[in-house]
Every structure is written in C-alpha cells, then in structure tokens.
Amino acid sequence: MVSRFLASMGSLRLVSRAVAIICLSAQGVWAQTPKTVWDGVFSAEQAEAAKSTFDRSCTPCHGGGLTGSPGGPPLKGADFAYSFGDKTVAELVEFIRSRMPVEAPDSLTPQQATNLAAFILRGNGFPAGNAPLSADFDVQADIIIKEKK
Numbered sequence: 001m002v003s004r005f006l007a008s009m010g011s012l013r014l015v016s017r018a019v020a021i022i023c024l025s026a027q028g029v030w031a032q033t034p035k036t037v038w039d040g041v042f043s044a045e046q047a048e049a050a051k052s053t054f055d056r057s058c059t060p061c062h063g064g065g066l067t068g069s070p071g072g073p074p075l076k077g078a079d080f081a082y083s084f085g086d087k088t089v090a091e092l093v094e095f096i097r098s099r100m101p102v103e104a105p106d107s108l109t110p111q112q113a114t115n116l117a118a119f120i121l122r123g124n125g126f127p128a129g130n131a132p133l134s135a136d137f138d139v140q141a142d143i144i145i146k147e148k149k
C-alpha cells in the first residue's frame with residue numbers, strides 16, 4: 001500500500017512538472033506576440049511633423065488626403081490594406097525610403113521615411129501612442145500592419 005502511494009506521488013510529481021513546463025512555454029509564446037499598428041506605435045506629434053514632408057514629396061502623386069491621383073495610388077483604405085496588410089512597419093518604411101518619391105528614390109532619410117509611415121498610419125485611422133515610432137529597423141520589423149484589431 002505504501003509503495004503504491006509513493007509510486008503515485010512520483011507520477012503526480014511528473015505530471016506537475018509537465019504542467020509547469022507547458023505553462024512556462026505558453027507564457028513564452030504569449031510574450032512573443034508581435035505588436036500591431038493598433039498598439040499605438042507612433043506619436044501624434046510625429047505624424048503631424050511629417051505633414052510638411054508629405055505635402056512636399058507625396059501630395060503631387062498621392063493627393064493631400066491620401067486618396068490618390070492619376071499619378072499615384074491611394075495610401076489609405078482598401079488600397080493601403082491590400083498593399084501593406086499583414087506586412088511589417090519596417091517593410092512600409094523601407095518601401096517609402098528606397099522607392100519614394102518616384103522622381104527621387106532613396107532621397108529620404110530613414111527618419112523622414114519613418115515619420116511618413118506614422119503619417120500614413122494615422123491617415124488610416126490607427127491610434128497614436130505616447131512615443132514616436134522608432135527609426136530602428138529591428139523595432140519596426142516587430143510591428144505588423146493589421147487592417148482590423
């Protein structure tokens with residue numbers, strides 16, 4: 001009887017350890033959930049500061065309201081979601097930096113491209129947060145552009 005009890009206690013310890021390992025593993029997975037643009041990843045001030053750059057470099061093709069023109073596609077709504085949905089903010093920033101404006105690609109600094117991304121995100125209705133979007137590629141690469149929460 002005692003030996004059976006001790007054997008069951010050993011099994012109980014194994015089950016308890018297994019449960020603890022599973023819980024710790026699950027916490028690690030949850031902790032690695034990437035941020036999305038719904039998490040307030042840029043500041044309102046940053047987006048506003050990009051307005052003059054947008055007006056000068058982007059409005060001629062994309063229109064002042066991000067609605068597009070014959071020279072360039074809309075940068076908001078379904079067109080934006082189609083082009084950048086489920087991509088990272090780093091991909092958006094790199095696209096802006098390396099390919100825009102069309103007549104002068106690669107002329108924007110990483111910070112200007114980052115600020116323009118914040119301006120475009122705000123124009124798409126994503127919420128501003130307390131801190132500006134970092135110009136660090138690795139930080140941007142951890143933020144996913146999701147059309148819906």
